Amino acid sequence: MQETGSAAAAATVHQQGCSFPGSAAVPGLAPPALTLRGVEKGYPLGGGRRLEVLRGIELEVASGEIVVIVGGSGCGKSTLLRIIAGLEPRERGTIAVGDRAVGGPGPDCGMVFQEHRLFSWLNVEQNVAFGVPDLSAAEQQRTVAEHIALVGLGGFERAYPHQLSGGMSQRVALARALAPRPRVLLLDEPFGALDALTKLRMQAELLRIWQAEQSTFLLVTHDVEEAIYLGSRIVVLSGRPGRVQRVLDVTLERPRERTSPEFSALRRSVLSELLAEERDAAFAPPASGAFES
Ligand SMILES: Nc1ncnc2c1ncn2[C@@H]1O[C@H](COP(=O)(O)OP(=O)(O)OP(=O)(O)O)[C@@H](O)[C@H]1O
Ligand SMILES: [Mg+2]
Numbered sequence: 001m002q003e004t005g006s007a008a009a010a011a012t013v014h015q016q017g018c019s020f021p022g023s024a025a026v027p028g029l030a031p032p033a034l035t036l037r038g039v040e041k042g043y044p045l046g047g048g049r050r051l052e053v054l055r056g057i058e059l060e061v062a063s064g065e066i067v068v069i070v071g072g073s074g075c076g077k078s079t080l081l082r083i084i085a086g087l088e089p090r091e092r093g094t095i096a097v098g099d100r101a102v103g104g105p106g107p108d109c110g111m112v113f114q115e116h117r118l119f120s121w122l123n124v125e126q127n128v129a130f131g132v133p134d135l136s137a138a139e140q141q142r143t144v145a146e147h148i149a150l151v152g153l154g155g156f157e158r159a160y161p162h163q164l165s166g167g168m169s170q171r172v173a174l175a176r177a178l179a180p181r182p183r184v185l186l187l188d189e190p191f192g193a194l195d196a197l198t199k200l201r202m203q204a205e206l207l208r209i210w211q212a213e214q215s216t217f218l219l220v221t222h223d224v225e226e227a228i229y230l231g232s233r234i235v236v237l238s239g240r241p242g243r244v245q246r247v248l249d250v251t252l253e254r255p256r257e258r259t260s261p262e263f264s265a266l267r268r269s270v271l272s273e274l275l276a277e278e279r280d281a282a283f284a285p286p287a288s289g290a291f292e293s
Pocket of ligand 2 (some may be wrong): 077078079
């Protein structure tokens with residue numbers, strides 16, 4: 001990728017093929033919040049065939065970072081998050097959340113999905129409490145109240161999901177995921193279903209929450225502007241099989257000005273990278289007859 005002057009000023013680009021393209025680790029310091037080494041995944045398709053989805057994923061996420069993954073539809077972003085969350089097995093490679101080798105779900109790794117996935121029969125308070133089942137009653141009450149306030153929903157404690165807007169529901173989902181204070185929060189297109197204005201507001205809110213909680217986020221999005229607005233680094237995945245194609249450090253000061261020349265230049269760079277990928281591979285058909293049983 002050829003960087004323009006201002007995009008180069010706003011981002012440092014790591015090309016695939018460096019020793020460790022997703023590396024953020026500093027020797028001598030605490031382990032990264034998240035470490036992925038050689039992660040591979042495919043799905044059996046019957047008849048001995050296999051759909052290769054992820055290949056050789058290497059990534060480290062340092063504590064306090066927001067790392068954003070972008071990539072064409074079907075390149076394996078959601079699969080990667082599910083594998084990191086321990087919701088799905090990988091075929092090869094290792095994953096660690098802090099020092100814990102991931103072999104299944106753990107309270108140190110939370111997840112927020114595109115749709116809020118709240119329990120319709122529980123109110124806001126009860127939905128958030130679901131995230132911290134092991135606390136004493138008093139401790140649970142305190143944590144729930146704290147996180148409802150954190151996402152700006154004070155006064156809605158007794159409301160049920162059908163009484164909330166899409167943005168409010170996503171706030172509850174965020175509160176539920178953050179309540180156990182996970183070491184890493186995975187977010188899979190959390191604002192994908194929201195209207196444009198609510199989405200902008202939620203991005204600013206997410207940034208505020210990240211700063212307040214000193215959290216570590218790994219976020220998937222289709223929205224390049226969202227990636228640049230939020231990301232400490234942007235990881236561009238290539239088309240299927242998903243591989244780490246580029247890692248860009250976003251060095252713009254926060255809060256980022258979406259209309260600044262540096263922001264626009266960076267957006268052009270990421271977009272052209274993605275468009276090239278889309279053209280080349282994201283919609284490449286699987287091997288002939290792959291989905292026949
Ligand atoms: N259970 C499954 N069995 C077989 N193939 C699957 C399964 N789950 C996902 N896939 C395939 O894995 C590939 C990656 O899917 P995934 O949902 O991770 O993509 P994605 O990058 O999140 O796409 P999008 O941006 O559209 O959400 C797709 O080609 C899909 O067909
Ligand atoms: Mg997805």
